[in-house]
Amino acid sequence: MSSAKDILKKFTELKTLPHVAIKVTQLVNDERSTMHDFEEIIKLDPVLVTRLLRLVNSPYFGLSQKVGSIAKAVVFTGMTQLRNLVAVESLRGMFKGDDADFSAQKLWLHSATVAILSGMIAKRIFGKDSEDVFLAGIIHDIGLIVENQVAGEPLREACKAFREGQGPLVECERKAIGTDHAEVGYLLAKDWGLPQEVLDSIKSHHLSRQIKDISSTGSILQLAEFMAGKMQYWPIAGPLEALPSELTEHVKGKMADYKIIIRDLPGEMTKAKELYESDE
């Protein structure tokens, strides 16, 4: 049995957190940072520069002109968008591997779907910035990747127990591993220095609880997670958790809105292909 800290410690001994992603997150929080500081950090990794520019120029951003430099990308999309893209690029490599019990590849598609759906809900229903919920969506299941790396066998046991209906996934994880991916993911994101609301949303995305603020990052993430699960964008087969009643009521009151979101999702996913499709 291991605690979330033990799991994360073992993981960081194997892999370092992407340095660039951490630096970039610090810059976003720094009032005195400029596009040049971004460029200075990112240009150390020429592969990253190429990939970021490809993402920025993808249909997902729909920029009217082609962006040729990181500084210009900051000018056109903002620092938080760029932080998200760096996160996408840093995490993409970790979501590799595919087997019957646990598919990291499918988990990546799931994460991307939740991120895109969360973004749509934030923008279209609540009219608020989607950067943080997008990031939360991309990173919310990183805990599973960590567990897969350092506790692969117990994780598979937990997945099996979950599939057989022995309880919610997080409970099965706690039984088999000693902690769950929400806790591990929360700690990792904390080390990363991500915003508090993103941390909270990672920690609570499997929690059945009373929701006070429907428009919070956590509740949007939970709703998107539920919708993605229903759409089969979910790598671990097993019974889906029910939606908290506040969210059910919210959707009921905005059925037309959610019908539109579900209608438009495939188009958005196509536009964002560059974000979640692997290079191979």
Place this chain on the structure above:
Amino acid sequence: MSEPTFDDIFDELIDVNEELQGFLATLDSLLPEASTLLLSEADVLLAGAHPLALSPVARERLAGEARKASGFVAGKADNGACCQAVYLAKLSAVLIISSAVAPEDDWLSGAASVSLLRNTLDLALYRQEREMLVADHEQSVRQINLLQQQHDKLIKDNYRQYRLNQDREKEYARKLESEIAKQTAELREANARLEEISRLKSDFLANMSHELRTPMNAIIGFSELLSEASLTEEQLDYARTISQSAASLLTLINDILDLAKIEAGKLELEYLPFDLAELVGNVAAMFKIPAREKGVAVSCQIDSRIPKRIMGDSNRLRQILINLAGNAMKFTEQGGIDILIDYDREAAGQIVSRFAVRDSGIGIPADRVEAIFEKFIQADGSTTRKYGGTGLGLAICLQLVELMGGRLMVASEVGRGSTFSFVIPLAEAPAEIISVKEPRDACHEKTGGGRILLVEDNAVNQRLASILITRQGYEVEVASDGAESLEHLRNQAFDLVLMDVQMPNMDGMEATRRIRAIEADPALRQDYVGLRARQQPLAIVGLTAHARKEDEDACYEAGMNGFLTKPIVKAKLALILSERMPA
């Protein structure tokens, strides 16, 4: 694989009856007076605000007909009123309606009111689609607003970054400036240190030269005296050789001293009138003997437009010309040497003239031209041995010409000869200034009579000077320092004092000041035999190894009447004694 729909995802939210009731409520709002019944697939019976009274049998029959038919089916309500039944595929339900909008006759005749009713039903049926459109529109508005906000935020953030960058640039520029200032200060300090070191070096060199001059003084003096003694031919030859060697050694010491002075920035040019033609003639005359021995012609030529008498430093100009002509003579075996002074132009009231010394000697290879102006270097390393010389001459000439406002240049061709030239401005001497006579080589030997007090600390110099003075026909008494000279004056009378400047105990400056102070005080004067009876101040002539202008000034300032540089040259001593000694 078909895309999942809302109903697939939120299946538990879908309540069929709720949808049917929604339809009836919409219909009620559109046709408030109409009576309605709605029969669902699952045989659930619903009604609007005014339920239509219809027996279950009639209802079932009518519904059955309506499901089969493609349009409206007419029927009768329990109260005998006309009603219409229609299957609504969208809701999977049968609607039975009785409305005053479309009475029975209209249905039979197909009047416009029937179409109106049909359209009203369609309107109620597409309530959901309308809601979707509204929601769609609202979402678009929210997204547009959000984009607007993001756009504003980006602009603000970009402006913030722009300001930050500006600040940083300013900061950078400020740092750069202070860094440059710091480095400049450091360089300046280092430069000052180097200059100080250079000055110390020059001072050392000047002092060394002084130390060298003192024994030189003795060598030259005594070898000259020796030459005049009755000697065998062989002895005379030895004495002359010593004399010549000492003379060339003195030249070398003078060159080093000159260079040190120039480098220490202590060389000042005089500005006095002199006769240019006479100067050039003297220089040419100096080379007559070696020219005759070598079979080389020496000529000089001055443009007639150049005034006869000009202002400047005749000694330094002579030094330059002697140096250049000496070089020419050294490196020329046949042909001639020409000293040419040409009129170039007139500028700012001065006559700009070109001085040239042309020879038909060995010439200088092109790649060595630069080097010959360097100190201690000659065109060919081997020439030092073949032709002798220190290589200091041109370096000094170069500096002197620069001080005069010109630049020394050379044009040369190997085997054909070289021409050294410089262009300097010359000012004509004002007519009223009376020329200072060049010291002539007049012989004043044994002309005078009288007592001279020689104050000199160095025993060898004491002897030499004593002999020279005695030969001039004067009596001489010797004191070893300033204090001793005062003692002599207390007891004896003298016509003149030759006062060495640098001495231990009391130097010549101090002694002179004391003598002048005693002369000025009638009470004190009485104690000094050598001073009390005098009508005029005692003549004091300084002796110094330093020939600098400020050394001369310092002598006059201390109260001296004249000034002689060491080593003592017989002719100069004779001249100054003849001038200063009472007739």
